[in-house]
Amino acid sequence: METAKNNLREPIVCVLGHVDHGKTTLLDDIRGTTVAKKESGGITQKIGATDINKNLLEKIVKNTFRNVSIKIPGLLFIDTPGHVAFSNMRARGGALADIAILVIDINEGLMPQTIESIDILKKFKTPFIIAANKIDLIPYFISAKNKSFYEVFKIQRPEYREELDKRIYNIINQLYVHGISSDRYDRISDFTKTFAIVPVSAKLNIGIADILMVLTGLAQKFLENEIKFSDESTRGTVIEVKKEGSLGTTLDTILYQGILARGDTIALNTANGPQTTKVKAILVNSSNKGIMEKDKVSAAAGIRILITDKLDVTPGTSIIKILDNPEQAFEELTRESKPNINVSENGVTIKAEALGSLEAVAYELDQNNIKIREASIGDITKKDIINVSTLNDPLERIIIGFNVGISPDGREAMESSDIKVITGDVIYSLIEEASKWLSDKKHELEEEKKNARPVPSKFIIMPDYIFRAAKPVIVGIRVLSGRVKVGDKLITENNKYAGTIKSLRDGDVNRQFADAGMEVSCAIDGVILNRHIFPDRPIYVDIPESVAKELKNQELSDDIKETLDEIIKIKRRENQFWGF
Ligand code: GDP
Numbered sequence: 001m002e003t004a005k006n007n008l009r010e011p012i013v014c015v016l017g018h019v020d021h022g023k024t025t026l027l028d029d030i031r032g033t034t035v036a037k038k039e040s041g042g043i044t045q046k047i048g049a050t051d052i053n054k055n056l057l058e059k060i061v062k063n064t065f066r067n068v069s070i071k072i073p074g075l076l077f078i079d080t081p082g083h084v085a086f087s088n089m090r091a092r093g094g095a096l097a098d099i100a101i102l103v104i105d106i107n108e109g110l111m112p113q114t115i116e117s118i119d120i121l122k123k124f125k126t127p128f129i130i131a132a133n134k135i136d137l138i139p140y141f142i143s144a145k146n147k148s149f150y151e152v153f154k155i156q157r158p159e160y161r162e163e164l165d166k167r168i169y170n171i172i173n174q175l176y177v178h179g180i181s182s183d184r185y186d187r188i189s190d191f192t193k194t195f196a197i198v199p200v201s202a203k204l205n206i207g208i209a210d211i212l213m214v215l216t217g218l219a220q221k222f223l224e225n226e227i228k229f230s231d232e233s234t235r236g237t238v239i240e241v242k243k244e245g246s247l248g249t250t251l252d253t254i255l256y257q258g259i260l261a262r263g264d265t266i267a268l269n270t271a272n273g274p275q276t277t278k279v280k281a282i283l284v285n286s287s288n289k290g291i292m293e294k295d296k297v298s299a300a301a302g303i304r305i306l307i308t309d310k311l312d313v314t315p316g317t318s319i320i321k322i323l324d325n326p327e328q329a330f331e332e333l334t335r336e337s338k339p340n341i342n343v344s345e346n347g348v349t350i351k352a353e354a355l356g357s358l359e360a361v362a363y364e365l366d367q368n369n370i371k372i373r374e375a376s377i378g379d380i381t382k383k384d385i386i387n388v389s390t391l392n393d394p395l396e397r398i399i400i401g402f403n404v405g406i407s408p409d410g411r412e413a414m415e416s417s418d419i420k421v422i423t424g425d426v427i428y429s430l431i432e433e434a435s436k437w438l439s440d441k442k443h444e445l446e447e448e449k450k451n452a453r454p455v456p457s458k459f460i461i462m463p464d465y466i467f468r469a470a471k472p473v474i475v476g477i478r479v480l481s482g483r484v485k486v487g488d489k490l491i492t493e494n495n496k497y498a499g500t501i502k503s504l505r506d507g508d509v510n511r512q513f514a515d516a517g518m519e520v521s522c523a524i525d526g527v528i529l530n531r532h533i534f535p536d537r538p539i540y541v542d543i544p545e546s547v548a549k550e551l552k553n554q555e556l557s558d559d560i561k562e563t564l565d566e567i568i569k570i571k572r573r574e575n576q577f578w579g580f
Helices: 023-031 033-038 054-064 083-088 112-123 149-154 158-177 208-222 327-336 355-367 382-389 408-415 427-452 545-552 558-572
Strands: 012-017 043-046 049-053 074-078 099-105 128-133 182-184 195-199 235-243 249-257 259-261 265-270 273-278 281-286 290-294 296-298 301-307 318-322 348-352 372-377 398-402 420-424 458-468 473-481 483-485 489-492 497-506 509-511 513-515 519-525 539-541
Touching: 012 023, 012 083, 012 112, 023 049, 023 074, 023 099, 023 128, 043 301, 049 054, 049 301, 054 074, 054 208, 074 208, 074 301, 083 112, 083 355, 099 112, 099 208, 112 355, 112 427, 128 158, 128 208, 149 195, 149 208, 158 182, 158 195, 195 208, 265 327, 273 327, 281 296, 296 301, 318 327, 348 355, 348 382, 355 372, 355 398, 355 427, 382 398, 382 408, 398 427, 420 427, 458 519, 473 483, 473 513, 473 558, 483 497, 497 513, 539 558, 545 558
Parallel strands: 012 074, 012 099, 099 128, 128 195, 182 195, 348 372, 348 398, 398 420
Antiparallel strands: 043 049, 043 281, 049 074, 235 249, 235 318, 249 301, 259 296, 265 273, 265 318, 281 290, 281 301, 458 473, 458 539, 473 519, 483 513, 489 497, 489 539, 497 509, 497 519
């Protein structure tokens, strides 16, 4: 929080990775609440973030790595882990975090959310290090705890080292596939080209010093511009909004630039667009004194801002301190509230709880070649359901909701409509489910189309099986070629209308079609036997010219091809260019 003489602010760090790979445990280590008591305030858990100040950073890092010189005023860790939180916390259109830790279970390797995290880190161009976690589960481990990786590695047997290396190489190879060149941090000579892998055990508090050392080194070397402290303008990102009854509204905020004081005017986004309000109080959470009020704080810091205006503040929004005219800030806030998503004329509809996650879902859909028609923030409502149910293309009749609910009237509308709604809180499962639905639907539509298209076919009425002569004609037929289907229109060998197939029956079973070689009973509508159609005379399924043209270029079985040729011949007696 205090700024060093060289005028750098604390780099903001976010932890990402697949579920259960150890993000929370690693943050617990970093938060190190038990240590904090002994260190008397060395680690302070601020609201929404944990602050490791320069003194403590020096103490932890220099214990193992004597030669590291620390220039940054500390490190500020965002308490909410995960790539969704990461993408929801924005600063000037980019990511709030300056640097990230990607946690990978060393025994499991890359998993779907690891890959989503990599995608998002790449998209925001956020530098990161890899914490290869759970090294205590590798065979031959000689137990240790609360030490640096460097110290623990020294006491391990060759068998363990070999097993550890095997797993690290596995991760290096997997990362390589995703365009990332990486290596164990102590084997890297050029940190601009190679991502550092730090082996850790979050459970046994091993490797934390190494992580802090690598983060510090990277920040000092490559982030100097990003973390320059400036009090010219004051900005933060609201990460949580709580309405506190008559007291007003509190905004848990990460302040990433400048100085904020009680009484300052700030601009922020609300449900009714950008607005200004006054800072009534600033609270910070100190480890030994609980929640404390402060007159003034400087970046970077996790703070709770109390405002008394009744505003419906949008979480994830920026706060910008206003000196005179709020116009420029309002412009920026308006820009920020619009999702940066490529929508096309056709595609799926998506909803998410916040701007960042909406963009994250859109990004993953794009990676899976799924187009988006509409993207918006908030619960799924009746309006959304109605909008989607009026779409003609069956492949667009789907809503994908990430971290959102369905409003009561939305639910009601959903029950009476036939659209697909998929909701969930894991992006890759949502995408998987949506992809499956889309491909099943596509397949279904293709099948439908195929089935609806008439097949060149020929049959005869068997003279010994006449049951009814009209309304409808009911006769036994023998299919000579192709596939005769319910709904097919028929023609005679003279191109005269020969009725429509009303139903097909094989014994007691109703059928939708009958193939070449089958003998079935058949109801034919629209004609009279022995006036329009005759036993033992060929009857053909009528083929529209467009279908005939399409079929001519396709591979067909011999009997169907022959029948198609016969039909073309029949048609050409009246129109010599038919089917060309
Ligand atoms: P998150 O979902 O990524 O936040 O993962 P958690 O931190 O909740 O950890 C998931 C599980 O893995 C918990 O049961 C942890 O105790 C366990 N775990 C985390 N780190 C380690 C580790 O270094 N070694 C072992 N053996 N277990 C770990």
